[in-house]
Amino acid sequence: MTVSAAVAAAAAxxxxxxxxxxxxxxxxxxxxxxxxxxxxVEEVIKREGSxxxxxxxxxxxxxxxxxxxxxxxxxxxxxxxxxxxxVSELERTFRMLDEIIKYQTIVKNANVxxxxxxxxxEAVKFEELNLPExxxxxxxxxxxxxxxxxxxxxxxxxxxxxxxxxxxELEALRExxxxxxxxxxxxxxxxx
Numbered sequence: 001m002t003v004s005a006a007v008a009a010a011a012a013x014x015x016x017x018x019x020x021x022x023x024x025x026x027x028x029x030x031x032x033x034x035x036x037x038x039x040x041v042e043e044v045i046k047r048e049g050s051x052x053x054x055x056x057x058x059x060x061x062x063x064x065x066x067x068x069x070x071x072x073x074x075x076x077x078x079x080x081x082x083x084x085x086x087v088s089e090l091e092r093t094f095r096m097l098d099e100i101i102k103y104q105t106i107v108k109n110a111n112v113x114x115x116x117x118x119x120x121x122e123a124v125k126f127e128e129l130n131l132p133e134x135x136x137x138x139x140x141x142x143x144x145x146x147x148x149x150x151x152x153x154x155x156x157x158x159x160x161x162x163x164x165x166x167x168x169e170l171e172a173l174r175e176x177x178x179x180x181x182x183x184x185x186x187x188x189x190x191x192x
Contacts, residue, residue: 014083015083015111016081016082016083016111016112016113016114017081017082017083017084017107017108017109017110017111017112018053018079018080018081018107018108018109018112019079019080019081019082019086019087019105019106019107019108020077020078020079020105020106020108021077021078021079021080021087021090021103021104021105021106022075022076022077022078022103022104023037023075023076023078023094023100023102023103024063024067024073024074024075024076024100024101024102024103025037025073025074025076025099025100025101026070026073026074026099026101027060027070027072027073027074029074029099029129031128031129031130033099034074034099034129035126035128035129037076037097037099037100038076038126040093040097041078041090041093041126042126044086044089044090044093045080045082045086045090047089048082048083048085048086048089049082049083049086050080050081050082050083050086051080051081051082051114051117051119052078052079052080052119052124053079053080053081053117053119053123053124054077054078054079054123054124055076055077055078055079055123055124055125055126055127056076056077056078057074057075057076057077057126057127057129058074058075058076058077059074059075059131060072060073060074060075060131061073061074061075067101067102068101070101073101073102074129074131076126079108081112081114081117087105090105091103091105
């Protein structure tokens, strides 16, 4: 058996899987740092003999729970096909990068035929990161639109009306209730 035949036989035995990884970057990550991370991800995947299938940048979002001192992060989703070595190498790379605060990988499909894999070149391009400079301005906009809850101790806005309007409506309802139920027995001693 020749060397090329041995390599081809080993490649035929190699089991490829489809993986999905989401990694979170610091909320104040620069465009240059995000581009550098994207380049490193592409290098690792190519070096390990894997293929990118899909890349999505979801932008800056609120975290479900704090990660370190961060309550928000920039989310990036990647889907790729490769062996289990690509996952360990990619996660090792993530651990070395200061801008990455969290990541998670799952196996989406345990048996993929790499020869039949068709990849759209537009789907695997990392987008340039264009985020508002001030994270607080972005949070204020999301809060005004009702996407996130107000900060503790802050009044909630509703369509331009403040919480005071809700308190007035509540007081009016209490007065109507008192008028409608006047004369009805309130306690047990009145019911007898």
